[in-house]
Amino acid sequence: xxxxxxxxxxxxxxxxxxxxxxxxxxxxxxxxxxxxxxxxxxxxxxxxxxxxxxxxxxxxxxxxxxxxxxxxxxxxxxxxxxxxxxxxxxxxxxxxxxxxxxxxxxxxx
Amino acid sequence: xxxxxxxxxxxxxxxxxxxxxxxxxxxxxxxxxxxxxxxxxxxxxxxxxxxxxxxxxxxxxxxxxxxxxxxxxxxxxxxxxxxxxxxxxxxxxxxxxxxxxxxxxxxxxxxx
Numbered sequence: 001x002x003x004x005x006x007x008x009x010x011x012x013x014x015x016x017x018x019x020x021x022x023x024x025x026x027x028x029x030x031x032x033x034x035x036x037x038x039x040x041x042x043x044x045x046x047x048x049x050x051x052x053x054x055x056x057x058x059x060x061x062x063x064x065x066x067x068x069x070x071x072x073x074x075x076x077x078x079x080x081x082x083x084x085x086x087x088x089x090x091x092x093x094x095x096x097x098x099x100x101x102x103x104x105x106x107x108x109x
Numbered sequence: 110x111x112x113x114x115x116x117x118x119x120x121x122x123x124x125x126x127x128x129x130x131x132x133x134x135x136x137x138x139x140x141x142x143x144x145x146x147x148x149x150x151x152x153x154x155x156x157x158x159x160x161x162x163x164x165x166x167x168x169x170x171x172x173x174x175x176x177x178x179x180x181x182x183x184x185x186x187x188x189x190x191x192x193x194x195x196x197x198x199x200x201x202x203x204x205x206x207x208x209x210x211x212x213x214x215x216x217x218x219x220x221x
Contacts, residue, residue: 043199
């Protein structure tokens with residue numbers, strides 16, 4: 001079983017739509033979680049950290065459910081520029097990071 | 110502010126040739142350092158991580174090796190490249206305690 005799992009997509013949504021991604025993790029000892037964004041042929045860049053209480057940054061909202069071991073990312077009012085691959089990340093016993101395979105999003109005009 | 114430098118950006122190497130990729134971090138001390146590889150259309154695979162000078166942990170068996178000769182320098186090497194070594198190699202750093210990781214711009218390696 002993969003440590004961090006994501007639906008690879010692609011998610012094709014029209015501009016202005018709301019889209020949600022889920023991610024599940026297997027390591028119950030993981031403490032830190034993040035969402036990264038990766039554009040084609042570029043390095044991943046941190047989008048936001050994920051806290052148990054949930055956190056919001058503009059159009060983006062992240063949630064962590066420790067009991068069910070899943071993480072979510074909600075994007076409201078999608079923009080063309082949101083098209084990218086979104087990577088879910090958890091820490092591995094505090095020593096390194098485990099990345100999910102990514103979910104590809106295409107926002108269409 | 111902290112910055113991470115990784116070079117070269119692209120590299121084409123013949124099978125059997127050696128490899129050396131270098132990564133340096135500025136603006137922080139004693140960072141955790143990581144090498145990841147991303148095959149085309151795939152997720153990131155952790156290759157090596159280091160919590161200090163000379164301390165290297167390997168995540169997967171392969172013909173690659175890593176070294177950390179200085180606090181903010183991380184090197185990925187191979188004595189003889191294989192075709193399967195082709196991929197996008199990413200260096201990253203984080204502070205102790207695993208707050209978020211920051212990535213270099215990556216090296217796209219093609220073994221021919």
